[in-house]
Amino acid sequence: xxxxxxxxxxxxxxxxxxxxxxxxxxxxxxxxxxxxxxxxxxxxxxxxxxxxxxxxxxxxxxxxxxxxxxxxxxxxxxxxxxxxxxxxxxxxxxxxxxxxxxxxxxxxxxxxxxxxxxxxxxxxxxxxxxxxxxxxxxxxxxxxxxxxxxxxxxxxxxxxxxxxxxxxxxxxxxxxxxxxxxxxxxxxxxxxxxxxxxxxxxxxxxxxxxxxxxxxxxxxxxxxxxxxxxxxxxxxxxxxxxxxxxxxxxxxxxxxxxxxxxxxxxxxxxxxxxxxxxxxxxxxxxxxxxxxxxxxxxxxxxxxxxxxxxxxxxxxxxxxxxxxxxxxxxxxxxxxxxxxxxxxxxxxxxxxxxxxxxxxxxxxxxxxxxxxxxxxxxxxxxxxxxxxxxxxxxxxxxxxxxxxxxxxxxxxxxxxxxxxxxxxxxxxxxxxxxxxxxxxxxxxxxxxxxxxxxxxxxxxxxxxxxxxxxxxxxxxxxxxxxxxxxxxxxxxxxxxxxxxxxxxxxxxxxxxxxxxxxxxxxxxxxxxxxxxxxxxxxxxxxxxxxxxxxxxxxxxxxxxxxxxxxxxxxxxxxxxxxxxxxxxxxxxxxxxxxxxxxxxxxxxxxxxxxxxxxxxxxxxxxxxxxxxxxxxxxxxxxxxxxxxxxxxxxxxxxxxxxxxxxxxxxxxxxxxxxxxxxxxxxxxxxxxxxxxxxxxxxxxxxxxxxxxxxxxxxxxxxxxxxxxxxxxxxxxxxxxxxxxxxxxxxxxxxxxxxxxxxxxxxxxxxxxxxxxxxxxxxxxxxxxxxxxxxxxxxxxxxxxxxxxxxxxxxxxxxxxxxxxxxxxxxxxxxxxxxxxxxxxxxxxxxxxxxxx
Ligand code: DPP
Ligand code: ZN
Numbered sequence: 001x002x003x004x005x006x007x008x009x010x011x012x013x014x015x016x017x018x019x020x021x022x023x024x025x026x027x028x029x030x031x032x033x034x035x036x037x038x039x040x041x042x043x044x045x046x047x048x049x050x051x052x053x054x055x056x057x058x059x060x061x062x063x064x065x066x067x068x069x070x071x072x073x074x075x076x077x078x079x080x081x082x083x084x085x086x087x088x089x090x091x092x093x094x095x096x097x098x099x100x101x102x103x104x105x106x107x108x109x110x111x112x113x114x115x116x117x118x119x120x121x122x123x124x125x126x127x128x129x130x131x132x133x134x135x136x137x138x139x140x141x142x143x144x145x146x147x148x149x150x151x152x153x154x155x156x157x158x159x160x161x162x163x164x165x166x167x168x169x170x171x172x173x174x175x176x177x178x179x180x181x182x183x184x185x186x187x188x189x190x191x192x193x194x195x196x197x198x199x200x201x202x203x204x205x206x207x208x209x210x211x212x213x214x215x216x217x218x219x220x221x222x223x224x225x226x227x228x229x230x231x232x233x234x235x236x237x238x239x240x241x242x243x244x245x246x247x248x249x250x251x252x253x254x255x256x257x258x259x260x261x262x263x264x265x266x267x268x269x270x271x272x273x274x275x276x277x278x279x280x281x282x283x284x285x286x287x288x289x290x291x292x293x294x295x296x297x298x299x300x301x302x303x304x305x306x307x308x309x310x311x312x313x314x315x316x317x318x319x320x321x322x323x324x325x326x327x328x329x330x331x332x333x334x335x336x337x338x339x340x341x342x343x344x345x346x347x348x349x350x351x352x353x354x355x356x357x358x359x360x361x362x363x364x365x366x367x368x369x370x371x372x373x374x375x376x377x378x379x380x381x382x383x384x385x386x387x388x389x390x391x392x393x394x395x396x397x398x399x400x401x402x403x404x405x406x407x408x409x410x411x412x413x414x415x416x417x418x419x420x421x422x423x424x425x426x427x428x429x430x431x432x433x434x435x436x437x438x439x440x441x442x443x444x445x446x447x448x449x450x451x452x453x454x455x456x457x458x459x460x461x462x463x464x465x466x467x468x469x470x471x472x473x474x475x476x477x478x479x480x481x482x483x484x485x486x487x488x489x490x491x492x493x494x495x496x497x498x499x500x501x502x503x504x505x506x507x508x509x510x511x512x513x514x515x516x517x518x519x520x521x522x523x524x525x526x527x528x529x530x531x532x533x534x535x536x537x538x539x540x541x542x543x544x545x546x547x548x549x550x551x552x553x554x555x556x557x558x559x560x561x562x563x564x565x566x567x568x569x570x571x572x573x574x575x576x577x578x579x580x581x582x583x584x585x586x587x588x589x590x591x592x593x594x595x596x597x598x599x600x601x602x603x604x605x606x607x608x609x610x611x612x613x614x615x616x617x618x619x620x621x622x623x624x625x626x627x628x629x630x631x632x633x634x635x636x637x638x639x640x641x642x643x644x645x646x647x648x649x650x651x652x653x654x655x656x657x658x659x660x661x662x663x664x665x666x667x668x669x670x671x672x673x674x675x676x677x678x679x680x681x682x683x684x685x686x687x688x689x690x691x692x693x694x695x696x697x698x699x700x701x702x703x704x705x706x707x708x709x710x711x712x713x714x715x716x717x718x719x720x721x722x723x724x725x726x727x728x729x730x731x732x733x734x735x736x737x738x739x740x741x742x743x744x745x746x747x748x749x750x751x752x753x754x755x756x757x758x759x760x761x762x763x764x765x766x767x768x769x770x771x772x773x774x775x776x777x778x779x780x781x782x783x784x785x786x787x788x789x790x791x792x793x794x795x796x797x798x799x800x801x802x803x804x805x806x807x808x809x810x811x812x813x814x815x816x817x818x819x820x821x822x823x824x825x826x827x828x829x830x831x832x833x834x835x836x837x838x839x840x841x842x843x844x845x846x847x848x849x850x851x852x
Pocket of ligand 2: 310
């Protein structure tokens with residue numbers, strides 16, 4: 001397969017001034033008629049190449065005269081005149097047989113599209129690249145009742161509908177939906193006075209579960225006006241939910257198409273986490289209207305230009321809607337668990353990569369979440385006003401453009417009047433910087449020496465730092481110290497409450513009475529920090545810091561150390577650590593959501609990664625057993641407190657999916673789960689039958705599964721929800737996720753034979769196989785069964801849905817961490833996948849990179 005390189009970027013030779021598409025829909029043979037006006041640019045060659053995949057060309061005309069293009073496997077080439085011309089083509093496609101879910105396909109009788117990144121070329125011949133932007137007019141011919149495309153409706157009648165999108169857009173934002181759908185609607189008046197009709201379209205029967213998505217959309221639109229001055233620009237905004245979707249959702253102009261998992265919700269069917277996910281994804285896709293659609297990407301190497309910025313925006317939205325502190329901790333958890341791991345292994349790549357084989361493989365946590373961190377750091381180093389001015393400049397200057405990271409960054413350099421040298425390496429270099437902080441106290445002055453170890457030259461590293469006194473009182477407020485070179489020193493000047501740069505300290509350090517720095521507050525830089533803290537210092541921060549992130553993080557470091565001690569030395573967890581945890585969990589002055597996060601233990605994968613970084617070989621079974629013992633120790637120590645919490649946090653009114661209610665339920669469910677270790681299944685059984693909401697019901701079911709006492713509840717759950725696919729997915733996932741070791745593999749294998757298992761549905765596959773792959777002790781079970789089941793299914797799914805199959809390979813990325821036997825079995829599994837006949841570009845690139 002061919003590698004695409006950033007360095008080879010060349011603009012297309014023509015402007016597209018108009019696109020007119022007619023769809024004659026039929027499941028097995030849809031006709032697509034295109035009328036496209038091209039205007040040559042100065043460098044236009046005599047032959048034009050258009051992308052196209054899996055199309056049957058019926059006819060092609062240039063300026064009304066038939067032409068015979070040369071057809072290739074990935075498109076066509078044709079002689080064209082050196083002046084503006086009209087290209088007309090008719091092609092046939094078969095949406096019904098499209099199992100890859102790219103281009104035009106069918107989901108439960110609904111026609112829908114997914115064109116990002118390169119799906120439009122499966123619909124018709126076109127320059128399918130993001131830097132070719134054009135206004136689209138679409139006519140859909142079908143007897144189905146609802147026919148939708150981008151932009152505004154311009155006409156409809158029996159058997160047809162027409163749409164016009166005045167905003168020039170790249171082909172990846174094209175969308176079409178046709179089916180028997182019902183809408184929940186509202187109207188929204190923009191700050192500019194435009195009345196916008198909002199619709200959330202779902203299958204009949206699901207209309208009772210659309211309210212939260214619609215409400216989230218309204219709040220997103222208002223917030224984007226208030227916070228970023230971004231106003232919506234069409235008369236309608238449609239959201240459609242489909243059950244079969246490779247990703248979460250897609251920001252097509254005016255017609256967002258969603259995985260139904262991120263639309264459908266009621267208290268009975270969705271957990272608090274689902275509600276939060278819906279709110280965030282609805283917001284994310286809406287925010288793309290400016291960061292992605294009005295300003296798009298020049299080429300796919302710039303993907304993080306739209307994704308990193310839009311994730312940053314949706315994080316800010318969630319922080320404003322819910323708890324900023326809790327959101328920051330959750331984002332840091334995800335970044336460390338998934339992105340740091342990616343950056344530490346064979347799949348490492350910069351937020352803006354230089355090469356790819358299949359762009360679908362680069363919709364990664366590095367592009368999205370690290371991309372967002374880079375924007376967040378830019379905002380911190382510039383300060384809110386300068387950042388806002390730079391962003392305004394970006395919107396004004398690049399509206400209607402396909403932009404690059406350099407163009408984005410230039411806006412901020414300009415308003416800052418600074419080259420910001422070294423900052424841009426965050427986009428172009430891979431790897432997580434390691435930052436070491438050493439302290440020097442001479443009895444009067446505290447000096448911090450900060451060093452970075454970074455690939456590709458020093459980066460700007462903004463560290464938010466505060467100081468605590470001996471009793472944990474804050475003696476210096478948060479200040480941003482930005483490391484710009486490999487090493488720097490700062491000393492604290494109490495008289496002015498400021499930090500000043502200085503030279504390396506000398507003399508013997510003292511220890512008595514030194515203030516304690518709280519470093520990287522709010523996770524201000526996404527780095528691996530080594531600050532040489534003692535456990536007592538961590539406890540002081542955990543108990544007293546004014547920064548909730550560092551409080552939580554200090555607690556997490558203490559618990560992780562206890563966990564590691566259990567696994568490697570069979571050492572009982574430190575009672576002082578558990579006591580400190582108990583104090584936080586009991587502290588009613590703290591947000592329950594925060595206390596629930598404090599009770600969360602590091603994942604098995606986190607422990608494996610920590611061991612691997614320390615040069616040790618992780619043993620998945622010992623890690624799993626260590627977790628059990630740690631849980632027992634916590635339960636034994638805190639049982640009294642947890643029983644009180646469980647009772648005190650009982651619901652007072654009807655379920656509401658807001659942050660307060662969710663926090664209380666999170667803490668209550670964490671208490672239940674921990675208590676069950678000493679108290680058995682009774683409380684969980686009672687909760688399962690009494691709960692009026694899915695959050696508690698599912699938490700109870702998970703406890704029952706872990707205790708092997710779930711038979712009745714499982715049957716009940718299945719009977720209730722067997723016709724509700726998004727809920728049944730939970731039933732599948734929970735069974736795999738809640739059992740120990742190799743039983744996760746046996747369960748997954750058994751569930752793949754269940755009559756409700758359908759390998760054509762990505763959500764169902766991810767519920768069963770994705771959960772097994774993320775089950776650390778299961779996937780790595782010593783007999784290699786996890787690797788075998790994974791490889792079997794990847795090989796089987798690949799021909800039907802390459803994107804889904806390729807996504808399932810990523811848990812293999814850590815294969816070099818493990819012992820020789822496991823490494824050998826993982827290599828064999830990967831090689832077996834690699835040698836499968838006709839393996840897709842998606843999966844072969846992933847396996848090739850993982851094997852290295
Ligand atoms: N562009 C989509 C999103 O991230 C993914 N296909 O919103
Ligand atoms: Zn996005």
